[in-house]
Amino acid sequence: MVKDLVTNPNVVLRKEFDDWAVLFDPDTGDAVGTNPIGVTVWNALDECDTLEDLATVVRASFEDVPDTVQDDIEAFVADLLAKGLVGKVVEERP
Amino acid sequence: MEGQDEFQPAVLPQEAPRVMRTPRGLDIALTARCNLRCSYCYFFDNEVVQYEDLPTEEWLRFFEECGRLGVMDLTLAGGEPFLREDLHELIQGIVENRMRFSLLSNGSQITAETASFLAATGRCSHVQVSVDGGDAEAHDAARGEGSFERAVEGIRTLQRADVNVAVRVTIHKHNVHRLEETTRFLLEDLGLPGFSTNSAGYLGSCQQHSSGLLLTVEERSEAMEALVRLERAYPNRISATAGPLAEARMWREMVDARAAGAPPIPGRGCLSGCGCHATKLAVRSDGRYIVCGLLQDDTLGRINEDALQDVWLESSTLATFRSRHRVPLRTFPECRTCEYVDYCTGNCPALALSLTGDAQRPSPDACLRRFLEQGGRIPETVVETAVRPDADRSRRTPS
Numbered sequence: 373m374v375k376d377l378v379t380n381p382n383v384v385l386r387k388e389f390d391d392w393a394v395l396f397d398p399d400t401g402d403a404v405g406t407n408p409i410g411v412t413v414w415n416a417l418d419e420c421d422t423l424e425d426l427a428t429v430v431r432a433s434f435e436d437v438p439d440t441v442q443d444d445i446e447a448f449v450a451d452l453l454a455k456g457l458v459g460k461v462v463e464e465r466p
Numbered sequence: 467m468e469g470q471d472e473f474q475p476a477v478l479p480q481e482a483p484r485v486m487r488t489p490r491g492l493d494i495a496l497t498a499r500c501n502l503r504c505s506y507c508y509f510f511d512n513e514v515v516q517y518e519d520l521p522t523e524e525w526l527r528f529f530e531e532c533g534r535l536g537v538m539d540l541t542l543a544g545g546e547p548f549l550r551e552d553l554h555e556l557i558q559g560i561v562e563n564r565m566r567f568s569l570l571s572n573g574s575q576i577t578a579e580t581a582s583f584l585a586a587t588g589r590c591s592h593v594q595v596s597v598d599g600g601d602a603e604a605h606d607a608a609r610g611e612g613s614f615e616r617a618v619e620g621i622r623t624l625q626r627a628d629v630n631v632a633v634r635v636t637i638h639k640h641n642v643h644r645l646e647e648t649t650r651f652l653l654e655d656l657g658l659p660g661f662s663t664n665s666a667g668y669l670g671s672c673q674q675h676s677s678g679l680l681l682t683v684e685e686r687s688e689a690m691e692a693l694v695r696l697e698r699a700y701p702n703r704i705s706a707t708a709g710p711l712a713e714a715r716m717w718r719e720m721v722d723a724r725a726a727g728a729p730p731i732p733g734r735g736c737l738s739g740c741g742c743h744a745t746k747l748a749v750r751s752d753g754r755y756i757v758c759g760l761l762q763d764d765t766l767g768r769i770n771e772d773a774l775q776d777v778w779l780e781s782s783t784l785a786t787f788r789s790r791h792r793v794p795l796r797t798f799p800e801c802r803t804c805e806y807v808d809y810c811t812g813n814c815p816a817l818a819l820s821l822t823g824d825a826q827r828p829s830p831d832a833c834l835r836r837f838l839e840q841g842g843r844i845p846e847t848v849v850e851t852a853v854r855p856d857a858d859r860s861r862r863t864p865s
Binding site for chain 2: 389396401
């Protein structure tokens with residue numbers, strides 16, 4: 373699921389309090405709040421190929437990560453996709 | 467200016483407010499030039515202000531810094547921002563740095579080309595045009611002959627280009643008796659989704675013309691009654707965060723709370739009337755940071771010399787403003803015996819400064835007890851509506 377996704381380059385990751393942040397899309401004005409795990413996922417998304425890779429990054433960054441983390445990441449990424457904060461890579465036609 | 471007692475207000479020993487890393491938005495006076503000289507203008511006739519403009523490069527450099535820090539919105543005002551010959555270039559700088567913007571204008575300088583440009587950016591939340599009446603007589607009285615026609619043409623130009631238009635009506639002596647006509651004109655003739663209202667305040671140029679502009683207690687009562695009536699006729703289309711409509715809502719709530727012997731309203735009873743400094747900062751046309759566009763005297767540094775984040779996090783002036791909500795109104799002699807004190811906020815610090823010489827006091831202009839003692843009337847029922855974001859339906863902020 374993750375390999376063909378790319379973060380929307382116009383979206384701003386705006387850290388506000390501690391490591392909590394807002395993902396702000398200036399083209400729509402939409403802003404989505406996210407916790408520190410979401411921030412980590414966002415920052416790693418373009419470098420990771422699979423959900424498992426993302427889960428590994430999260431496990432390496434936080435203590436007491438729940439077993440369901442990969443499902444949580446999948447839901448989070450799906451939400452980002454639905455909101456246009458990430459998009460699918462489209463290969464150019466030859 | 468009213469007298470000020472010598473005393474030091476107490477500050478409640480609460481935890482210091484948490485401050486976000488950077489401001490979400492900035493109010494920027496892009497220029498000190500304006501083709502009008504409205505008699506109630508808050509911007510002009512502030513003695514301490516150097517009315518000068520910065521070159522393009524300075525603003526572009528600053529917009530880069532804003533973008534790096536994740537600032538989301540810039541509100542571009544002046545003066546009249548459409549007088550900047552480099553406006554397209556400046557807005558391009560905002561767009562390239564991943565921000566949105568809105569403009570506050572008198573409407574007179576908006577060309578079809580500029581309106582199309584704004585629409586094409588996809589980042590313009592709205593252009594707010596000041597319209598003070600439904601005809602030239604009501605509008606031009608405080609804004610100058612010919613300004614009504616040009617404002618309306620500006621609005622129509624924006625509408626043709628599909629740019630969101632927000633209209634602000636400033637209520638004063640010359641238009642207070644014509645709010646019905648004004649409302650009909652804006653909502654029916656111009657077909658606007660809504661408009662916002664406030665009233666002329668004792669700031670800037672208005673200080674020289676106050677007797678001919680500021681509402682009397684009777685006129686203020688009349689404005690409240692008219693606006694509440696109109697709000698009922700046009701549900702959710704008239705908004706206010708200050709001025710008679712906002713006062714009608716808040717004062718009705720305070721009167722009802724007192725009559726019911728209600729407990730203190732959460733967040734009230736202290737100088738909690740303004741929270742802008744929690745999320746926003748302002749910049750004067752000469753590049754000086756200020757707390758708010760209405761508080762032009764106290765500068766916090768200069769753009770491109772003082773880092774925005776340093777000013778935001780370390781300014782002692784901002785820290786004072788952020789502690790306002792911990793200053794109990796009861797510590798002020800004029801509030802000590804007031805039966806409404808537990809329901810009051812002290813209101814606008816800028817008006818407090820201009821009327822008392824101290825921004826960190828309650829504003830006498832917003833005193834309910836004084837208003838009632840002087841014969842003021844508050845509408846019996848007030849439509850309770852969420853404050854609409856100035857007829858701008860595309861703009862959303864994080865919850």
